[in-house]
Amino acid sequence: MPVLATPAWRLECAAVLFDMDGTLVDSSRCVDRTWRAWCARHGLDAEALFRVSHGRRNHETVALVAPHLDVAREVADLVRAEEACLDGIVPVPGAPELLAALPRDRWAVVTSAWRRLAGLRLRAAGLPEPGVLVTADDVAAGKPDPEGYLKAAADLGVEPERCVVLEDAPAGLAAARAAGMRAVAVRTTMGDGRLAARWSVDDLEALRYEED
Template sequence: MTSVATIELTAQALLFDMDGTLVDSTTAVERTWRRFADRHGLDAEAILAGSHGQRTAETVARHAPPGADVAAETAWLVAQDVADTRGTVAVPGAAALLAALPPHRWALVTSAGRELAVRRMAAAGLPLPEVVISADDVRRGKPDPEGYLAAAARLGVDPSAAVVFEDAELGLEAAHAAGAPAVVVGPHAGPATAGLPRLADFRAVSVKATDSGVRLALPPV
């Protein structure tokens, strides 16, 4: 039988998405969007199918009934999310991986707002990095590369020298548009995942800090 080799990567910085990548917030997210759907008589499954990786305001604008106040509905949803983090946990191995990284070598790039990012990372028992780029910090959300470009700039690295960890199609498209190599976390199998290394979770990932960045060893999947 042919063995599959471990994948080795080097990077000056690591850029992480949050929901579905570092944090499993699936149950909380679904509860909030189902409340929104019930509030307006909408199809919750249709909303959930297209919401992953997208900023809340953009999902609201797509699904809210005609005449709805998108800003007000977005604020209502965000308040629901911030108040309800039950069931939010870290993706296995994420805590150990982040603890092994030098603080100036990683950033969080999330489609959640800053307050929600703080709440969910805390609920999952994960630290916040020095650089957090949230939905509040960009004009255009994923798949636009603005967030990843901003994170790389804040860390003082070229995007091509960073590695992005993402679980959603929109986020992977954003990484590609930013010129950053990416690793898929989880089972998503859209077009943007073609040819990319993949992780089920972070438990078997090893990391070593170097003078110029980090060296990663990813297990075969």
């Protein structure tokens, strides 16, 4: 049985499902710049926004923090800004090596980004696009709803309970658990108690994939 492991623990699994931003791709400079500029334009508290935005789709974040605005128009502006910002996008430490070790039919990406942005960021970070990529365009409900992770497992032909999810945000960890999957917290974005999880790593360098 394949195993995802660190020196401290081992998880048997049939597939590994990754969040993208903060888990595989470090896009923090672009995300921070885009949202701070948007908050400044509307007189909103950026720190309050960041407490709820990680792992959520843009329209959900806008509706949550500024329901008085025209959500569709604001999201269109954010789409243009995020797609134009690729400076400083790099892989999370250990991501290239871990993906290279995984067979193509044993991993997927489930992201709150839309499909075009996901492709742009994966390429900017020098990472391969997965055979199964579930984006905001593919689901009716975003994280913490489990729909995206359940769709990825189904597309890979793997039962949910045989999947391990790697996530850097509370909404994503909640989505994985709601899908009946084991969740590993990646402490690249938040290192505090908000990522309480049975299994956790600082980044992906601590992880290895083995075929037992």
